[in-house]
Amino acid sequence: MSATLHVNGNGNGAEHRLTKADFQSDQETRWCPGCGDYAILNAVQTLMPDLGVPTEKTVFVTGIGCAGRFAYYMDTYGMHSIHGRATTIATGLATTREDLSIWVVSGDGDALSIGGNHLIHALRRNVPVKILLFNNQIYGLTKGQASPTSERGKITKSTPFGSQDRPFNPIALALGAEASFVARTLDRDRKHMTEVLRQAAEHKGASLVEIYQNCPIFNDGAFFNLTEKDTKVAAQIRLEHGQPITFGPEEALRGVARADDGGLEIVAAAGNEQRLIVHDQHREDPSLAFALARLADGPTEPTPIGIFRQVQRPVHGAAASENPGRAVGDVGALDQLLHAGDTWTIA
């Protein structure tokens, strides 16, 4: 999308160019100081005018959790719904209103625990919605219980002896559902986040963007390995379409290559140039993207960020909308239907 500014009818005939301010509601933001959600909100509000969709055609549907408040801060249409169900409501909206740009904002508990079923089905159906999954690996709004992305052994209020359960890898889960757009970005990398969100917005179909988001109260620093100056160069594996997958400091550049057993391995880039995998986000088969998602067991290891997969496939509802002859309010057709089959008249 170009940097052209778009105009917005404001109902009184006058028109003006959309700015970030047009997407800021008058509600006071109430996340904790230092919460990663502020950076995401800021990035989204800044990106919106560039997308060419006026405020009245933009809808944010959210679930429950800290991320759920997002809808109130966007001066668009919005619904703060119930725990886990935002995807279902967005599906209903997308099925009936293909003229809208629909965003779902969710968290790791909302999207992967209580709403897990809805998430995989929205991805399976390729519902045209953009799903932002704020992953802070903890329940924030309910004050600090283990979430489905909390690492094993994590001590929380609900797991005083350490979490026993293996966490979900949201990217692998989405790829397992064969989602058509799957990406990961970081709350503390404004530029990367903006670019990923832009591509998610332009994707036709369901897009899932996992955003590693710091919770300064209950899980502070969970992603610092990936986001802080002194560690991030060695830890971020930046996926760029058409480029060999390399990471780390120039002097000790490493890369991702095929191992002899068919899996992936991390190797020194020098001397292995021919073996390095060139990232192809449009690859139809999601297996390689899945293997990339599995490179890191958690953000404490070198972790891929960027767009894992972006492919075109049929979009939910598109077939129905192409069907001609849909007539709402056609009383003649109704009357015909009421009289269908054998009828008889009594004088």
Next chain:
Amino acid sequence: MRFAGDSGDGMQLAGGRFTDATAVLGNDLATLPDFPAEIRAPAGTIPGVSAFQIHFASRDILTPGDAPNVLVAMNPAALKANLAALPRGATIIVNEDAFTRRNLEKAGYAESPLDDDTLSEFTVHRVPMTSLTTRASEGLEGVGTRDAGRAKNLFALGLLSWLYDRPTDVTERWIEGKFASKPAAKAANLAAFQAGWSFGETTELLDVQYKILPATDVESGTYRQVNGTTATALGLLAGSVRARLPLLLASYPITPASELLHELSKHERLGVRTVQAEDEIAAAGVALGAAFGGHLGITSTSGPGMDLKSETIGLALMLELPMVIVDVQRAGPSTGLPTKTEQSDLLMAMYGRHGDAPLPILAAQTAGDCFRSAFEAVQIAIERRTPVILLTDGFLANSSEPWRIPSLEELPEIDPGFASAPPEGESFLPYARDERGVRPWAPPGTPGLEHRIGGIEKQDGTGNISYDPANHAHMTRVRAAKVSNIAADLPPLAVDDPGGDADVLVLGWGSTYGSIRAGVRRVRDRGLKVAQAHVRHINPLPSNIGEVLRGYDKVLVPEMNTGQLVKLLRAEFLVDCKPYNKITGQPLYAAELEEAIVELIEAPAEVPA
């Protein structure tokens, strides 16, 4: 008359065809399909028995009948399962070929009931239906013995069609259409049907033929046969057409509500979208999302599905968006009896949400009445911006009756009244209310109306999040008043009390309408006086109902549950209504109601201590 056989024998089909022919003839009728929950229970066993009952006459018919006068039993299990329902002197027509040693054993008969005195009180006709059917299709091109054997239900239908002088062209036309692409099956079924008819005509086995003249005491107009499912679908569609809003139905397969999904999914031409969601919760969410988008959002379910939808219904209520929830009630709790009927979701519809969460509830009374109730549910939902629960049940969904097709003038236009942008300088108030307490509906797309709604308590007017205690109390009352205000626009409860001097009132709701009317008629035929009224609007109740209840010495409330409406009435009006309850998964019978009503009439009046 009842067709009974194995669930693979095509009894529902035979019953359905007989019903169509009967309807076209102009008889009034009511039907009761009764089939097992299992798709194919072991063949020949009692759990596998499937039956279809039809009650028809020249006068108006109110119920599918208590006890059938004629039973067609396609095997020993069908005979055994249905024998207890037959009155003395009834006619039994059996498929003699199926009374084999093995089938007798499966049904638990040591000796064939055809050979001992088990059936001595009945008139029994032994017809070798399987072999006659097979013989009828001998020589037909492409018809194997398998096709031939499967057509024995059509033989039975042909025989019964002769016995009751039903027109044959309706059924023959149906066979030709149904099997248009399968010439062998078409030939086999036509041959079987005609063989059954000829068998009746030529043998002296059945020495009587009944002629039932067209019904005469019915309203003039154009009629068709409908079952409750079709009528519900048509009513919802009519609402969509009159509101000029596209209909979206989101549903998850569940017995007996799935049929509504099947029915509505046929009508894309009228703007219908159907979504088979991943679960019941998602189905409710998808419907609510459509409503937020300015469409007519509907979700349908039965029993356990209602439990799952509760949270979303609460959200719809808080958001004050239109939505229709169709609950085709079935016997519960839990999985309960999926294919059997009950009226046991009334209190759940009333109170089955956390918080003070009242919403409008309608209950359909007959198969045809599902149309009107569904239309009205759509109308209330849209005009009042609220989720509305429409209660039908398994009996209504599957039973059919002749239905007078309404003219379009009888269906009022429904105005969605979408909000328009506020004047320059004024901000849009999504929770501002009109005199009925109704808020604006502002689907995404209109510039200047951008707003946020959610499940958190809102400030009146602005809709902004509010934790103010006084505001919550106010909003709770405002939401309740919005629903209770609807009563002002509802017709008063009509009471049928011919002499105006009955002491006993029978008050029912939902699908018991026909049984109660029939029971009351029997009581009146005995020269006794009884008044009758039926509630369509469960919430809010008609505004005169308290007055009506207090106008009678005794009130009987028959229900297919353990007493749910009766509790509401007693709590609300302090009237000592008497319950009459049946929880067998079967509809109420006129005879049992007659007895209960007479007992109450004859009971000495209670003198307050």
